[in-house]
Amino acid sequence: MAAGAKIQVQRVSKSFTVGRRQAPALADVDLEVAEREFVCLLGPSGCGKSTLLNIVAGFLSPTTGTVLVDGRPVTGPAPERGVVFQEYALFPWLTVTGNVDFGPAMRGRPAAERRESVARYLDLVGLRAHADKFPAQLSGGMKQRVAIARALANNPAIILMDEPFGALDAQTREVLQDELSRIQRVEHKTILFVTHSIREAVYLADRVVVMTSVPGRVKQVFAIKLPEARDRFAPEFTHYEAEITGVLKEEVAKVRE
Amino acid sequence: MAAVLGALALWAVIAHGNALAGVVNPVLLPTPVEVGRVALDLARSGELAQHFVTSLGRVIQGFGLAALAALGLGLLVGICVPLRFMAEPVIEFVRPIPPLAFLPMFLVWFGLGETSKIAFIGYTTFFPMFVAIAASVLRVDVVLLRAAASLGASRADLVRRVVLPASLPGIVVALRVGFGLALFVIVGAEFMGADAGLGHLIMEGRTFFNPAQIVMGALVLGLLGSVFNTLLLTAERRLLRWRAAA
Numbered sequence: 001m002a003a004g005a006k007i008q009v010q011r012v013s014k015s016f017t018v019g020r021r022q023a024p025a026l027a028d029v030d031l032e033v034a035e036r037e038f039v040c041l042l043g044p045s046g047c048g049k050s051t052l053l054n055i056v057a058g059f060l061s062p063t064t065g066t067v068l069v070d071g072r073p074v075t076g077p078a079p080e081r082g083v084v085f086q087e088y089a090l091f092p093w094l095t096v097t098g099n100v101d102f103g104p105a106m107r108g109r110p111a112a113e114r115r116e117s118v119a120r121y122l123d124l125v126g127l128r129a130h131a132d133k134f135p136a137q138l139s140g141g142m143k144q145r146v147a148i149a150r151a152l153a154n155n156p157a158i159i160l161m162d163e164p165f166g167a168l169d170a171q172t173r174e175v176l177q178d179e180l181s182r183i184q185r186v187e188h189k190t191i192l193f194v195t196h197s198i199r200e201a202v203y204l205a206d207r208v209v210v211m212t213s214v215p216g217r218v219k220q221v222f223a224i225k226l227p228e229a230r231d232r233f234a235p236e237f238t239h240y241e242a243e244i245t246g247v248l249k250e251e252v253a254k255v256r257e
Numbered sequence: 258m259a260a261v262l263g264a265l266a267l268w269a270v271i272a273h274g275n276a277l278a279g280v281v282n283p284v285l286l287p288t289p290v291e292v293g294r295v296a297l298d299l300a301r302s303g304e305l306a307q308h309f310v311t312s313l314g315r316v317i318q319g320f321g322l323a324a325l326a327a328l329g330l331g332l333l334v335g336i337c338v339p340l341r342f343m344a345e346p347v348i349e350f351v352r353p354i355p356p357l358a359f360l361p362m363f364l365v366w367f368g369l370g371e372t373s374k375i376a377f378i379g380y381t382t383f384f385p386m387f388v389a390i391a392a393s394v395l396r397v398d399v400v401l402l403r404a405a406a407s408l409g410a411s412r413a414d415l416v417r418r419v420v421l422p423a424s425l426p427g428i429v430v431a432l433r434v435g436f437g438l439a440l441f442v443i444v445g446a447e448f449m450g451a452d453a454g455l456g457h458l459i460m461e462g463r464t465f466f467n468p469a470q471i472v473m474g475a476l477v478l479g480l481l482g483s484v485f486n487t488l489l490l491t492a493e494r495r496l497l498r499w500r501a502a503a
Contacts, residue, residue: 059407077407079409085400089398089403091401091404091422092500093425093497094499102408103409106418
């Protein structure tokens, strides 16, 4: 799989300077994500999973190691890698349409194509009726739908999602998980998704990568062999949940010590 | 509006009451009618318009130049970290100096003509606007910049499409503060050496012992300030529609 992997994280370490000390956040992380694969990064809070996502996005550079996308090293953010943030990061001065259109406009796509893609992705996330509203007029769930449409409308091969549903209430969260799972069955993106919810990871991922507590490394990888449309109450589902919970508990316990 | 009329009525009652009772010399406490008469006389002769236009021209030029400079440099300093480290100590040293302390310097440098007034207003209004604009650029959420960069925005796009709109609320506030300050210092500049302008008119009122003219000059300045403030507030409401949208 090495040659064909869409994203290759190779021996990536990252430390931050805190005062005069170097605080390690990631240590020797190796990870590969295949094309069209949905991978969830799971770990105790502060384990560096968001840092890893920011490195793949090109927002941070690793202290050592490299990230390759299609075999080429990542040197900064690029439209081939769309990002969905926990805090939505919508442009508050643009309408829903303006936000979804931002990427295609930046890349100078023709007007007709832009109109079409805005309409298509607003339909996909069910927000066509709210096209002319400003973000301040939307609920959290609607905002995150706009952010997902905005990322998709730019037609990236990869979508990086940093705890995208972390700020939402439990019901909205499950609704959006359903929608994302449905969208992925249509769009087939390569997705790297950071979460601290085991249930969310098992529901969405092809593979779940469990990370250790600080400094973050890959502890164990679980391939989730469940059908694409998943049932949260199926015995196999709960089995994966229990198994991953056991592994994760060890790491959470380490943080407590 | 009702409050303004109320204040006017209160002034009339006090001034006319004083004229009847003679608590202080009535000349010292002009009534609204007297102030109105002075305004009418000066308006008829065309003098009022001339003074008004002179002051307004100075304010607009000085404030306009300062606003452009503050916007350009504020954006630059807000974006470019090394520049910020260079600019900060200089600004922090110059800023606390009361601007009026430098007024004589401007008269020495630029003489009594238009240039000294325009330069002085520019100097006075530049620093507070510049500092406020740079601060609002610095407050732009890094996540918005990241989102835009990951959507394909170039560096120029980031400034034009993200930094500028995101710091617009701060910029509008800076402009309002700057214009208020411009009105504040134009009077001082025209006191010290001018042959026209509302400040000069007020000073003339003192020289010729005509308190009604002093009050009228002050009221015209107040009117100018509130008209400009209303214009900016209207522009703000239109430009920042998205903020009030909720």
